[in-house]
Amino acid sequence: MKKYEGLFQIGEVALLCGITRKMILNYEDLGLLAPTTADIASGYRYYDIRAISKVQTILDLRQVGMSLPEIGQYLNGGLSAESKIAALEEQKRQLDFMLAEMKARAVKSDEYAIEEIFLPETVCICTDYVAADIEDGLSAYIAAYETCINRRIPFAATSYHFCEFPEDILSDEFFKTENIPMCICISVDRKKAPSDAVIYPECWALSLIYRGAYENSVFAYEQLQKYISEHEIQGYGYPRELYVQGDFDADSEENLVRIVVPVMSKENGDFL
Structure with missing residues (x-):
């Protein structure tokens, strides 16, 4: 059995998740992710399926508007989904306001909607x-x-x-x-x-x-x-x-x- 069978190097994880090696290292620096193990002699990092799943969770949370510090708080239990929902609703209100005001500036003199x-x-x-x-x-x-x-x-x-x-x-x-x-x-x-x-x-x-x-x-x-x-x-x-x-x-x-x-x-x- 190979020493690292069932584990994946950082380049492989990056390819699977559609991101760069640098992004994964950044997640590690921020405490969002840790390699499953590392080879002391070569310095190579290895990740199991749980670590890969966590990378995908981070990417999913980025898609819903969370910053990396917010993701760290969320994963550690310091930020609730409810508080983020409230923040997103406020952002939506602001975007709706901005959209309405720009539409207003496009109104012609004979339009009465x-x-x-x-x-x-x-x-x-x-x-x-x-x-x-x-x-x-x-x-x-x-x-x-x-x-x-x-x-x-x-x-x-x-x-x-x-x-x-x-x-x-x-x-x-x-x-x-x-x-x-x-x-x-x-x-x-x-x-x-x-x-x-x-x-x-x-x-x-x-x-x-x-x-x-x-x-x-x-x-x-x-x-x-x-x-x-x-x-x-x-x-x-x-x-x-x-x-x-x-x-x-x-x-x-x-x-x-x-x-x-x-x-x-x-x-x-x-x-x-």
Whole structure:
């Protein structure tokens, strides 16, 4: 019987698993793998089927997004599958957000696709204002934005600034071009938010992307009104305009606004 019968050299293991010899040595350096035995005279490493199976387990865990240090923790019992699932779900949420925002930037001026989205919790510096007209509302928004800058309040990394319009979207008088009541909300970093910041809880919302001059957004609002009526949605909140893209020009055809209407849970009647 050969001395190392049933064992495999490192090159053979690498070939079987479709990786390099260097990767296997790296796994050993990190404590993820150990050779079954080694020839003292030649320095050759030998691996049995259990070691080969462990290499495949490492590769499988890499495929689901685990880093090598995380794999070490997982194999040693220091990282649970549940905690990694939670981390992957957060990554998925972030990827979904990134995908949705890039799709939003591809919307054409005549597209009005309504979808349901999840709005994360947002911390804001809020200013109540009644705008004489759209231009006055834009000026007030700019002033609120500048105030946060002058106060040196760090902005939130992923939340858009927005305006909330405290009226029923289905009201015949909802869309106004004069005497417009609004709450200007500048999104700020939660960890560095001042005491006068306001928290908007996470919720689900109907969403529609609008591209164009602000005064023509009435067409987008009409689509939302029609959707809410046709689907007989009973629980909904005040509309918000999340400003995705623009250069403070109310007449620009490149303004990009996500109009959202928070909706209630069918189960308990609360805003999600």
